[in-house]
Amino acid sequence: xxxxxxxxxxxxxxxxxxxxxxxxxxxxxxxxxxxxxxxxxxxxxxxxxxxxxxxxxxxxxxxxxxxxxxxxxxxxxxxxxxxxxxxxxxxxxxxxxxxxxxxxxxxxxxxxxxxxxxxxxxxxxxxxxxxxxxxxxxxxxxxxxxxxxxxxxxxxxxxxxxxxxxxxxxxxxxxxxxxxxxxxxxxxxxxxxxxxxxxxxxxxxxxxxxxxxxxxxxxxxxxxxxxxxxxxxxxxxxxxxxxxxxxxxxxxxxxxxxxxxxxxxxxxxxxxxxxxxxxxxxxxxxxxxxxxxxxxxx
Numbered sequence: 001x002x003x004x005x006x007x008x009x010x011x012x013x014x015x016x017x018x019x020x021x022x023x024x025x026x027x028x029x030x031x032x033x034x035x036x037x038x039x040x041x042x043x044x045x046x047x048x049x050x051x052x053x054x055x056x057x058x059x060x061x062x063x064x065x066x067x068x069x070x071x072x073x074x075x076x077x078x079x080x081x082x083x084x085x086x087x088x089x090x091x092x093x094x095x096x097x098x099x100x101x102x103x104x105x106x107x108x109x110x111x112x113x114x115x116x117x118x119x120x121x122x123x124x125x126x127x128x129x130x131x132x133x134x135x136x137x138x139x140x141x142x143x144x145x146x147x148x149x150x151x152x153x154x155x156x157x158x159x160x161x162x163x164x165x166x167x168x169x170x171x172x173x174x175x176x177x178x179x180x181x182x183x184x185x186x187x188x189x190x191x192x193x194x195x196x197x198x199x200x201x202x203x204x205x206x207x208x209x210x211x212x213x214x215x216x217x218x219x220x221x222x223x224x225x226x227x228x229x230x231x232x233x234x235x236x237x238x239x240x241x242x243x244x245x246x247x248x249x250x251x252x253x254x255x256x257x258x259x260x261x262x263x264x265x266x267x268x269x270x271x272x273x274x275x276x277x278x279x280x281x282x283x284x285x286x287x288x289x290x291x292x293x294x295x296x297x298x
Contacts, residue, residue, distance in 0.1 A: 001061035002036045003087075004054040006075075010044035011067030013091040013107055026111050033115040044071070051075050055082035062295055064114065066107070068092030069134070073273035077131030080124050080292045087114045087295030093159050094274075096209040097133045101296050113297040121290035122213040125199040127272055128284055132199060133292075134209060134273045136285055139177065139194035140223070140231065142269045144170045145276045171232050176225040177265070182258040183220060189262075193231070194223040197257055197285045204241045216289035220252040257285040 005026060009019050023039045030037040042050050047067070054063045055078045065075030066089030076097065079086035090098035095105050101122070104110045127136045147166035148159075180189045196208075198219040203211035210219075221244075223234060230248060237246035244251055261268065261281045270279040 002059060003030065003038070003062050003064060004057070004060050005037055005039045005064040005066065005089075006047065006050050006054060007039070007041045007089065008044050008047050008065075008067030008071045008091075009041050011071045011091050012093060014067060017091075017107070022107070025108065029111045030115045035115060047071055048074060048078075051078045052082075055079055055084040061085065062087060062119065064089060064295070066091055069094055069096060069274045072097050073131070073133055073275070076124060076133045076292060080131050080288070083293070085119045085293040085295055087117065089114075094207060094209075096207060099207070100133075100210050100213050101294060103297065114295055117295045117297050119293055120296055122292045122294045123199055123216060123287055123289050124292040125197070125218060126286050126288060127197075127270070130272060132273045133213075135196055135198040135271075136283075137194070137196040137271045138269070138279070139175050139192060140170055140226075140234075141194065141196065142271045142276060143173070143175050145271050145274070146269060149276060167235060171228050171235065174226050174228065174231045177261070178263050179222075180260040180262055183252060183254045184256065190222060191225050192222045193226040194221075194234075195259070196221040199287070201251075201253065202244060204244070206239050206241045208238065208243055214290070216287060217253045217255060218257060218285060218287045220254050220257055222250050223248050224250075255287055259283040259285070 007014060019041045023041060026039055027037060040050055062085035064087040065072055069092040072088050076086060088098055089107055089110055090105050091107050098105060104113055125132045144166045147169045148162045151162040174193050176193055178191050200210040200213055200215045201219040202208045234246060234248050237243055268279050269276050
């Protein structure tokens with residue numbers, strides 16, 4: 001194959017990696033398998049344009065993106081909209097998409113797996129047309145991310161510490177809001193503290209990522225209004241890998257979700273694949289079965 005690899009030097013592990021040595025290793029590994037590969041190491045601000053240009057090329061068989069979860073999510077959206085197969089080098093904190101694809105989380109070892117890999121089809125979700133490979137969420141998760149981003153951290157360990165501190169803050173100040181939703185012909189109104197819509201169901205793991213991205217459905221989860229004790233119980237269930245089994249969670253398997261927020265709020269945020277974003281009063285969430293082509297291990 002002819003491949004373009006684009007690495008975000010500002011993303012996660014790459015910030016402390018010798019990127020010249022890593023690029024040389026990638027060239028060596030892929031060329032040894034008979035592939036032709038071009039490598040670009042760019043800043044985070046340059047990733048979007050570089051990915052778009054690569055995805056529109058008609059002389060490439062695939063592109064590879066390397067960086068944190070935000071980088072990989074953005075790359076997946078570009079690849080999906082342009083029909084370009086995507087491989088990922090997981091250099092982030094959680095690397096949730098790579099986990100779902102059963103890829104090694106070591107940035108050096110994953111090169112061999114991708115070079116020997118195959119292209120297959122995976123599902124991808126969208127929120128008002130914006131792609132997500134992991135989840136769309138509101139409420140508890142969005143507040144935790146907002147708290148975390150108010151703290152300063154410069155390393156993976158620092159981010160983990162900031163996340164733990166933010167989680168404690170949310171336990172003692174949980175949100176509560178009203179939603180209306182239409183799912184597969186069902187209309188309902190609920191008061192909730194949390195919403196999560198995932199690309200296929202979460203598996204039995206504490207990090208809440210899907211074990212399979214080929215099921216062709218969205219996982220739709222809600223939690224009722226919670227007090228601090230209830231949030232603490234939910235966090236405990238998540239850490240035990242029992243999120244879906246928690247009595248505080250209502251779960252549905254759907255192909256589409258239309259959300260409406262009847263009570264106007266001064267500022268409403270959502271989280272899409274880890275990124276905190278503003279949101280309007282109506283959101284359309286969809287699953288796109290098999291529309292993302294991905295490079296995975298044999």
